[in-house]
Every structure is written in C-alpha cells, then in structure tokens.
C-alpha cells in the first residue's frame with residue numbers, strides 16, 4: 001500500500017514535470033546558441049586596406065596626364081575620399097563680398113559662406129528674419145542702410161593664447177565696423193558700428209583670453225565724423241584704436257566696458273596682441289608719418305609717393321593693461337558715446353610708445369611665445385624683429401626723443417633684435433612648430449621660410465635669423481595663414497598662400513579673375529616646402545585667414561531644441577512646437593501667424609488677411625534631423641528665410657499689396673518639396 | 685539525497701522521515717529564483733527590441749529602440765517619414781502595455797521571490813508567468829507591427845500606393861527606399877536568461893523539495909497505516 005502511494009506521488013512530481021523542464025531548458029539553450037547570434041549577425045562588408053595596392057593603371061594615368069612624382073605626392077596629400085573630413089578648418093575673410101568663407105584643409109573644399117555685412121539669401125540673412133536686426137544695428141545712421149562691408153582680418157576667440165573655437169570676429173574696413181560670429185551655428189550675432197571712426201584695418205585681433213577684440217584704425221579722419229579741411233590734417237585728423245570688451249557668456253561685445261585710444265594721424269595698419277611674456281601689450285605698424293594728404297591733381301605728390309618719403313615709420317607699442325586701468329579710473333572723455341583715452345593721457349600714463357620701423361612697413365606679428373614682434377618691410381627686403389625684452393629694458397632706462405605729438409620714440413638700436421633679408425615685398429608672418437617663420441613676399445611672389453633665433457634656434461638645424469627657402473607662389477601673395485600659426489602653439493603641417501592674382505592658373509572666366517589660395521606643405525624641415533594645391537576663390541577677395549584644428553569646433557548638428565531663437569541662443573517662448581498649436585489670430589489691424597514647418601508642409605497652408613494689415617509671422621522648423629532645413633519664401637514681399645532644424649524665426653511687415661501670393665519652401669527638402677507651399681491671400 | 689558540493693558537511697537538513705540533506709540543496713534553488721527576479725527587473729533598463737532603417741540619405745541609419753515602458757531613438761524622424769505613408773505615430777502602438785509594464789515586471793519578480801518560500805510544486809505555478817513573459821512580449825509586438833502595417837491612411841501622400849503589410853518581427857524587410865533590420869536587444873536577452881534561470885531554479889527546487897514532500901507523505905501514510913492497523 002505505502003509503496004503504491006509513493007510510486008504515484010513520484011510519478012506526479014518527477015517524470016512529467018522534470019521532462020517538461022528539460023524540454024523547455026533545451027529549447028532555450030538552442031535558441032541562445034543558434035538563433036540569437038544568427039539574428040545579431042550583421043552583414044559583413046568588404047573593406048579595402050589603406051596604403052596597399054596602387055592600381056596597375058596609376059602609372060599609366062600619371063603618364064597620360066603628365067604628372068610628376070611631386071604632383072602625385074601633392075595629390076595624395078590633398079585628396080579627400082568621400083566621407084572623410086578635413087583635420088583643419090580655415091576661416092577666411094571675403095574682402096568686399098562682406099562675407100566670410102569656411103574652407104577645409106588640406107582638401108581646400110569650401111564648406112560654407114558666412115553672411116556678415118552683406119545680405120545673403122541662401123542663409124536667409126537680411127530678407128525678413130533675425131539677420132535684418134543684426135544688419136540694422138550696424139548702420140552708420142538710420143538714414144543710410146549699409147548692405148555690404150569689406151571684411152579683412154578674422155580673429156578667432158582665444159583662451160590662453162590658443163584658439164578655443166567659440167567665436168570669430170571680423171572687421172569691416174569700409175565703414176569701421178566689427179562683427180561677432182558664434183561658432184555654434186556659424187552665424188553673425190552682432191554688428192557694431194565703431195564710434196568716431198570711418199574706417200579701420202588693424203583688426204580684428206584678440207588679447208590672449210579674448211578680454212578685448214581690438215580694432216585698429218587706417219586712414220585718419222576728424223574724430224566723431226566732424227568736418228575739417230585737409231590743410232588742418234596735422235591738428236584735426238586722428239587715428240583711433242578701439243578695445244572692444246567681449247562678454248563671452250552673452251556672446252556679445254559690451255560697448256559700455258570698451259574704450260578707444262586717440263592716436264596721431266599716421267595711418268596705423270596691422271596689429272597683434274602680445275602673448276606669453278608680452279601679454280598685456282599690443283603692437284601696430286603704421287605708414288604715414290609723413291602726414292601726406294594727397295592731391296595729385298594739385299601737383300602734390302600722390303599718396304603712393306607722399307606716404308613713402310620717410311626712411312622710417314613708427315611701430316606703435318601699446319600697454320593695454322595700463323590703458324584698461326586708466327579707463328577704469330575714469331581718465332577718459334566720452335566722445336560719440338564711447339570712452340576715449342586722449343592722446344595726451346596716453347602719453348602721460350605710459351600707454352603709447354613708438355619705435356622706428358623701415359619704410360612703409362606691413363604687419364606686426366608676435367612670435368608664439370611673445371618674445372618678438374616681426375614687421376615686414378614691404379618696400380624694404382628685410383623683416384625687422386623687435387625684442388619685447390629690449391623694449392622693456394629701454395623703457396626702464398627712459399630718456400627718449402618725442403615725435404611731433406609728444407609720443408616717446410625708443411631708438412631702433414634699443415629695440416631691434418635682428419633683421420633678416422628675405423626678398424622683395426615682405427608683408428605678413430606666421431609661425432610653425434619647428435621654430436620657422438613664414439613671410440609672404442608680395443613682389444617676389446614667394447613664401448619665405450626663415451629660421452627664428454633666440455629660444456627657437458634649437459628647434460631647427462639652421463642658424464637663427466637666416467633665410468631657409470623661398471617657394472614661388474602664383475601670384476602676388478598678400479596674407480599668409482598657417483595651421484594655428486598665430487597662436488601660442490602653432491601646428492605646422494600647412495601654410496596657405498593667399499594670392500591676390502591668379503593670372504594663368506585657371507580657365508579664363510572673363511576679366512574678373514578668381515583669387516588663388518595655394519596650399520603649401522611645411523611638414524618637413526629645411527628647404528622641403530612643397531606646393532600642393534591651387535584653390536580658386538571666385539566669389540570674394542579674401543585678406544587674412546586663420547586655420548583652426550577641426551576638432552576644436554563644436555558646432556550644433558541641429559539646434560538644441562525645437563523653437564530655438566538663434567539670436568538669443570535659447571528657445572523662443574513665442575515658438576509653436578506642435579502643428580496643433582499653429583494658428584492665425586487677428587487683433588485689430590494686426591494679424592499674428594504661428595506656423596509650423598516640417599516635411600513637406602506648412603501649417604497652416606492658407607493665410608488670409610486684408611490689405612493694410614500689420615503681419616507678425618512666427619515660423620518654427622519642427623525637424624530634428626540633420627540637414628532637414630526648410631526655406632520660406634514669400635513671393636512679392638522680398639522675404640526669404642532659412643529655417644534650420646529646430647530654428648524659430650519671426651518676420652514682421654505691412655501687407656502693402658493686395659492679391660494672391662504664395663509662400664513656398666526654397667530648400668529641396670524632400671521628394672514632395674514642390675508641394676510644400678501655401679497661399680497668402682491679401683484682400684483688397 | 686547526496687550532492688557533490690556542500691557549504692558545510694556538518695550542517696544538515698533533517699527531513700520528517702529522518703533522512704538528511706545538504707543545506708546547499710535548498711540554497712541553490714532559492715538563489716536561482718532570486719537571480720531570475722534580478723535579471724528580469726534589470727531588463728527594464730535595457731531595450732528589448734529594435735528596428736533599424738537604412739537608406740542612402742541616413743548614413744547612420746534610423747534606429748528605434750523598444751523598451752518595456754518607452755520608445756527611444758529616432759522616433760521623431762521615423763514618425764515624420766511614416767506620415768507620408770499614412771502610418772500612425774509609433775507611440776500609438778502598445779500604449780496600454782507600456783503603461784502597465786513596470787507594475788507587471790515588478791509583480792513577476794515578486795512572484796519569483798514568493799516562489800522561494802513555497803516548498804512544493806506550487807512554486808512552479810508562481811514562476812510560470814515569468815517563463816511566458818518574453819513570449820507574450822514577442823506575440824504582442826507581432827500584433828502591434830501587424831496593426832501598423834494595416835493602418836495605412838489612404839488620404840496620406842503615399843497611402844494609396846502602399847499595400848498593407850506586416851513588418852517582420854526579426855530579420856530584414858524593405859519599406860520604400862528603406863531596408864529594415866529588426867532584432868532582439870539585450871533586455872529581451874535578459875528576460876530569456878531569466879526564463880532559463882527560472883527553469884534551472886525549478887529543477888533544483890524540485891530536487892530539493894520533492895524529498896521533503898515525499899517524506900511528509902511517507903510519514904502521513906505511515907500514520908494512516910498505523911491508525912488503520
């Protein structure tokens with residue numbers, strides 16, 4: 001009996017239940033071992049190994065095209081296979097295009113334009129949106145709109161003398177203005193008209209921590225747009241250097257914390273900030289100590305002769321830390337709404353000194369450690385190297401002659417470290433990581449590599465202060481840019497020659513020729529510089545450019561949130577973030593539109609108003625996908641916006657014309673892009 | 685019952701019929717059931733399933749990851765594309781399930797813990813829902829996918845041109861220019877691992893507690909026989 005019971009219980013427990021467990025377990029193990037990895041396995045791809053297998057027809061191809069081994073080297077150095085990204089980004093001015101250019105190095109591919117002083121429809125800049133306000137803030141006065149500028153010298157923001165990739169500044173030589181571009185979206189955020197000045201040139205350059213964005217003058221004029229005849233040039237005309245205080249958090253220049261320094265009317269030219277040992281100082285060259293006022297038609301020497309008569313001009317030496325103290329102490333005069341340190345105050349307080357520089361020089365470029373300032377001779381075959389230490393020693397000793405305005409002049413033999421003969425027309429100098437300097441030779445059409453002395457002498461095999469190599473470029477090189485070449489730690493690798501003339505380098509496209517950016521390989525020491533690539537610039541006339549390591553730039557891929565106002569760099573509280581909230585509201589004669597924009601429709605698609613209504617129109621791009629940009633063009637009203645993913649823009653206008661108009665998406669955003677349209681009906 | 689491995693030979697469990705067992709025999713199933721509960725609860729924080737869409741203009745692909753309680757990844761973009769086909773927003777499928785999932789999984793975990801304290805075959809009943817859970821998840825997902833492919837709005841831009849279809853639960857498919865890959869993710873792996881551990885746990889649970897139940901019966905039967913006698 002007990003045995004039978006036990007048997008039945010045992011059957012109930014063990015046999016069927018255990019069998020079931022075993023089957024379940026085995027199934028799962030099989031699933032885990034076989035099915036799971038099968039599902040996970042991704043399709044393998046055939047990958048070509050780099051550096052292996054030059055194709056058999058490579059030599060044939062080179063032969064057919066007549067390519068030398070140097071050409072092949074250059075091709076391999078610069079060719080960028082699809083999808084590969086450039087390690088450096090060059091930000092170039094655009095000259096009288098009023099824009100800036102962003103270019104990949106070494107591929108020399110144009111990545112984008114940045115609209116700055118000139119309305120530019122692709123970016124929707126100056127056609128109804130935020131850009132209108134930025135441009136308007138830079139007008140000389142309300143009556144005179146300015147719709148172009150002459151951009152010269154980009155200045156990337158710096159931290160401890162190194163590019164930090166946050167902002168870039170640029171000047172407008174034509175109207176003495178300065179612009180702030182935020183490198184999170186590469187858009188112009190602020191344009192400021194410089195008070196008291198009608199043109200500028202020696203900017204923008206930044207102090208080592210971007211405390212100030214400095215804008216040097218060019219052609220002297222009566223301060224504050226006053227009038228004075230040219231025979232009062234010596235007494236009434238002045239130069240002005242502006243120290244714009246930069247508020248990094250706001251991303252804006254703060255005029256209330258900025259100041260100017262009055263200068264003699266010597267046509268100050270290019271400037272640079274001291275760094276390292278010379279932090280707190282700034283240097284500008286000048287080229288009209290003759291005080292020439294032109295008048296070729298009156299039998300006077302023309303400016304080109306009048307300004308080049310003297311054997312020397314003056315390198316201006318500024319103690320900007322001292323100037324900042326003087327400004328904070330209130331020893332200033334408010335002129336044209338800004339604090340100005342008058343010339344006499346600058347002299348009395350030890351802010352301004354001169355030292356002679358050879359005949360009509362150009363450039364004032366501080367070495368990476370801040371020990372020297374290099375000035376190009378322009379009409380003199382030398383570069384002159386000034387020692388910061390010698391300047392300081394001389395200042396301690398004192399006892400200087402003064403110029404006609406009372407500014408102390410430190411004799412050249414007390415400040416000069418060396419002169420190096422490079423060739424004809426030395427202009428600008430940049431640096432590398434191997435103790436070499438690179439100077440553009442305008443008249444020789446060449447890049448000169450020369451060896452720095454002092455603490456740099458141990459970095460290269462050549463003796464200090466000697467010419468190493470002259471590389472012909474095509475043609476008439478103006479500025480020169482090197483990878484991080486004006487920072488505290490240049491990278492070497494590449495130099496770009498910014499040639500003013502291209503003559504025969506490109507196919508003839510008519511009498512207005514492109515400029516020629518030539519990429520130069522400077523990776524090897526000695527006389528091993530090699531020309532790598534010619535890049536035509538057919539939409540601008542760049543002056544200076546800066547080359548930053550690409551990984552320092554941390555731009556948005558899309559705007560961080562839907563409804564983003566790029567002006568405030570925050571979500572616009574007025575933005576509609578869902579199509580359900582899109583609407584049209586009328587209050588009296590004001591019609592306010594809240595519109596959402598997404599592939600491939602606007603919501604709403606009909607806006608009906610009356611002639612004479614005032615229209616406020618908010619548009620929000622709801623997209624979160626990279627490159628899903630939409631345009632908004634309103635026919636007949638000169639309105640065109642670029643709405644990048646997440647971006648919000650507000651336009652405001654009076655409906656002055658009745659009729660039927662359309663608004664449509666100007667970006668080819670999707671297969672149904674042509675269908676992305678709406679009707680704007682204005683009743684008579 | 686003798687097992688090869690024991691924590692301490694001197695610590696023994698004495699059953700009602702006087703037979704002895706190693707303590708480890710009872711610790712192992714408890715530990716396994718607890719581990720299964722832990723695996724299951726951990727799976728909440730990991731995706732169960734994903735759908736990757738590939739098209740030339742999406743070099744990184746578009747990936748939607750399905751968690752038991754939310755969707756993650758390129759949901760917005762997939763919805764933006766789906767609107768051309770007239771497919772409902774992804775978020776509309778499985779709303780009820782997602783809202784209940786946290787409570788359900790915690791409850792399943794608690795059932796497993798309860799199983800530790802039930803010393804007979806009923807422990808298997810408590811553990812059974814856990815075994816079924818990943819299978820129910822997949823069945824439900826299959827149903828949701830079927831509904832997506834069969835809810836095409838004919839008034840949408842391309843809705844009229846698309847035949848109703850069922851996106852595959854696993855493996856590759858094709859929708860317009862998009863190639864799709866549906867695959868299980870780590871969360872589902874953990875849920876299945878929990879199932880394996882539960883089955884192992886029940887195996888040892890049976891090995892440990894069957895002798896106990898049998899011993900109890902033997903003692904009861906003996907008493908009955910004695911009474912009858």
Ligand SMILES: [Cu+2]
Nearest residue numbers: 630665669676
């Ligand atoms: Cu569009």
